[in-house]
Amino acid sequence: MTGIEHMVVDTDRGRVRGVVEGGAVSFRGIPYAASPVGELRFAPPRPHPGWTDVRDAAQAGPSVPQAASRLEKVQGKRVPDWREDGSLTVNVFTPRRAPADGAERPVLVWWHGGGFTSGSGGWDWYDGARLAALGDIVVVTANYRVGPLGYLYLPEIGAANLGPQDQAAVLRWVQDNIASFGGDARTVTVGGQSAGAYSSLMLALDPATNGSITRVLLQSGPFGLNPQDPHQAAENAAAYLRLLGIPDGTDTAKALRARPAGQLLDAYGRLSAQLAVPGNAAPPMYPVLGGPGMPRTRQQALADGALEGKPLLIGTTRDEATAFFAFDPRIQNLTTTGALEILTAQIGGQAAQDVYRRHAARLDDEATPAQIFTAVQTDGLFRDGSLEIADHHAAGGNTTYVYRFDHAPAEDPYALGATHCAELPFLFNTFDASSDSPVLAGVDDRRRTALGHEFATAVAEFVTSGTAGDWLPYAPATAARIRRFR
Numbered sequence: 262m263t264g265i266e267h268m269v270v271d272t273d274r275g276r277v278r279g280v281v282e283g284g285a286v287s288f289r290g291i292p293y294a295a296s297p298v299g300e301l302r303f304a305p306p307r308p309h310p311g312w313t314d315v316r317d318a319a320q321a322g323p324s325v326p327q328a329a330s331r332l333e334k335v336q337g338k339r340v341p342d343w344r345e346d347g348s349l350t351v352n353v354f355t356p357r358r359a360p361a362d363g364a365e366r367p368v369l370v371w372w373h374g375g376g377f378t379s380g381s382g383g384w385d386w387y388d389g390a391r392l393a394a395l396g397d398i399v400v401v402t403a404n405y406r407v408g409p410l411g412y413l414y415l416p417e418i419g420a421a422n423l424g425p426q427d428q429a430a431v432l433r434w435v436q437d438n439i440a441s442f443g444g445d446a447r448t449v450t451v452g453g454q455s456a457g458a459y460s461s462l463m464l465a466l467d468p469a470t471n472g473s474i475t476r477v478l479l480q481s482g483p484f485g486l487n488p489q490d491p492h493q494a495a496e497n498a499a500a501y502l503r504l505l506g507i508p509d510g511t512d513t514a515k516a517l518r519a520r521p522a523g524q525l526l527d528a529y530g531r532l533s534a535q536l537a538v539p540g541n542a543a544p545p546m547y548p549v550l551g552g553p554g555m556p557r558t559r560q561q562a563l564a565d566g567a568l569e570g571k572p573l574l575i576g577t578t579r580d581e582a583t584a585f586f587a588f589d590p591r592i593q594n595l596t597t598t599g600a601l602e603i604l605t606a607q608i609g610g611q612a613a614q615d616v617y618r619r620h621a622a623r624l625d626d627e628a629t630p631a632q633i634f635t636a637v638q639t640d641g642l643f644r645d646g647s648l649e650i651a652d653h654h655a656a657g658g659n660t661t662y663v664y665r666f667d668h669a670p671a672e673d674p675y676a677l678g679a680t681h682c683a684e685l686p687f688l689f690n691t692f693d694a695s696s697d698s699p700v701l702a703g704v705d706d707r708r709r710t711a712l713g714h715e716f717a718t719a720v721a722e723f724v725t726s727g728t729a730g731d732w733l734p735y736a737p738a739t740a741a742r743i744r745r746f747r
Contacts, residue, residue: 270360270441274311277318284357284394288442289383290322293434294349294427297325297406302518303413303420305553306349306430321383322350325406326522328530330379335584336386336682337697343381345410345522351431352382354389354400359443368444369478369724370401370435374455374682377424377547378408378529385694392689395714396721399444403431405460409501409529410522412546414494418514425467425554428460432473450724452478452574454685459483459548462650465571466562467554476727477568478720479575480688481681484646486543488550488558497532497545504528539591540603540634542582542642563653572727573654574720575647576664576743580678582638586631587675593631600634608641616641632676643681652737660727663735664719664744668712671703684746687713688720716746 266281272291279288294306301307323344333339359366373380373387382402389400404427405411411424436446451474453461458479464470465477505528507516517525532545548555562568586592595603597617604613620636621628628636648663655661666684670677677683677699686695690713695701701709719729728734735742 269315272438272441274309275313276315278315279353280319281357282390285354285390286357286359287388287390288318288353288355289320290347290350291316291318291353292322292347292349293351293403294430296346297349297410298346299518302345302410303415303418303423303514305419305423305426321352321381322404323348324381324383325349325404326410326526327375327379327408328526330375332375332584332682334588335677335680335698335700336685337695339384343522348404349406349427349430350383351401351403351434352389353439353442353444354393354402355442355444356394356397356399359399360441362443364443365440365445365448366397366399366443367448367450367725368399368401368435368439368446369450369452369720370403370432371478372405372428372451372453372457372460373402374453374457374481375407376542376544377412377456378544380407380456386685386691387689388691388694389689391691392717392721395690395717396725398721398724399439399442401431401435401439401444403428405431408544409525409546412544412548413501414489414491414498414546414549414552415513416552418517422548422552422554425460425463425548425552428464429467429470429554432464432470436473446473448475449473450476450478452480452724454480455483455681456547459486462559463548463554466559466567467556468567469554471567474571476572476723477574478723479573479647479650480684481577481581481643482575482647483542483642484559484650485642486547488548488555489546491549491551494546494549497536500535501528501532501545504531538606539589540586540607540638542585542638559650563650566657568654569657569659572660572662572723573651574662574664574723574729575651576666577639577643577647578666578679578681578683580635580639580669581643581681582635583675583677584681586635586638587677587680592634595630595634597630600630603634604637651735655735656737661735662723662729662732662744663742664746666716667745667747670700671705673699673702675699684716687716687746690717712746719744 292309325348393400683700
């Protein structure tokens with residue numbers, strides 16, 4: 262390809278050829294594990310057999326099998342690009358002068374969100390080239406199995422928290438290979454957004470992966486979501502098998518591996534519809550307590566000191582839950598009685614009354630029941646848990662930074678405000694990839710660029726040094742120490 266500059270590096274499975282793009286070199290679609298097909302579907306990740314010729318790494322690999330994201334109305338439409346074969350890949354973005362200069366740069370391993378049901382590290386929303394160049398760091402994104410292929414709980418066939426097992430395999434790949442890309446395997450920040458933040462904390466707390474992680478970045482983690490109980494996960498798995506028409510007494514593993522991936526996704530969609538409850542954002546399948554990657558609860562792991570000594574940067578957007586409820590007529594048409602009924606089912610009658618009144622008092626007098634309910638969900642699912650983690654970590658004398666992303670679109674017909682995912686194009690400087698997203702509607706280019714530089718620089722400084730420039734570290738229950746990005 263004339264006019265395009267390439268760079269070739271070695272990995273433990275073969276050589277790869279990346280492409281120079283501005284101030285960075287991008288290596289996309291590098292396999293970190295064998296394709297999860299045939300006997301490897303619903304099995305823990307296995308080593309990739311490798312290749313002999315130089316492998317072209319200019320394009321991202323396919324997404325893992327998945328249905329359309331329910332957040333497309335916020336982030337923008339995507340053309341389905343999934344294929345099971347060849348889907349377990351990493352993407353590495355490194356500054357242009359690396360690795361030839363011999364320097365070892367800090368590494369950010371960043372996980373996409375998507376409710377444990379959708380997403381891809383290879384999507385242009387999460388392209389890490391500009392962040393790598395800005396911060397002189399190495400950025401790694403990756404695919405991990407989601408939905409039924411990543412979170413179906415059938416331990417008797419080897420299917421248990423396969424998504425987290427994929428993520429652990431990525432961290433092993435980084436330890437073995439990142440030096441070839443100019444990265445320092447001794448200085449690894451694990452981070453991500455939404456389900457990716459939840460995953461990052463799991464990895465940092467799990468004794469099997471804790472030692473390879475230096476720092477932790479948690480963006481909009483749904484920490485109000487308790488890990489799935491094994492009994493509930495087993496019930497959902499049984500319901501899923503019934504929807505697939507797989508009777509008791511058959512060879513379940515063989516039957517599941519024989520089905521086209523599209524059938525598995527279709528049945529998962531029907532299960533999601535069966536289990537859907539207004540106001541509940543939890544998917545039918547997500548990390549199971551006691552399974553691989555989650556041997557204990559977050560609270561127990563934190564109490565045991567699993568995160569001690571690791572600098573933490575954690576935050577949320579101001580209006581997280583509007584992404585889930587702004588387009589849902591069941592929520593938008595709520596009365597006060599209806600909102601309290603949903604909250605009562607979630608947290609109990611008196612607690613529902615108290616939390617509803619408290620949030621109503623904080624909002625404008627004209628706030629609707631839908632807006633009050635959405636504010637309750639923002640705190641309950643995202644903010645309260647994030648602050649609880651920050652308070653615990655800071656109280657132990659650990660370096661902790663807390664932020665809130667408050668920037669809202671200038672044109673906001675859906676009243677999204679600073680919604681879930683709003684900070685992502687600012688972090689990665691991928692405004693061009695999110696041009697149809699309502700979170701950017703009417704935003705002035707200069708203001709957008711300045712805010713993106715401010716936010717991305719703060720993250721890059723944290724990845725590099727574990728500090729954030731002149732940003733004061735957080736102190737427990739000290740709102741004045743929460744940095745606002747507007």
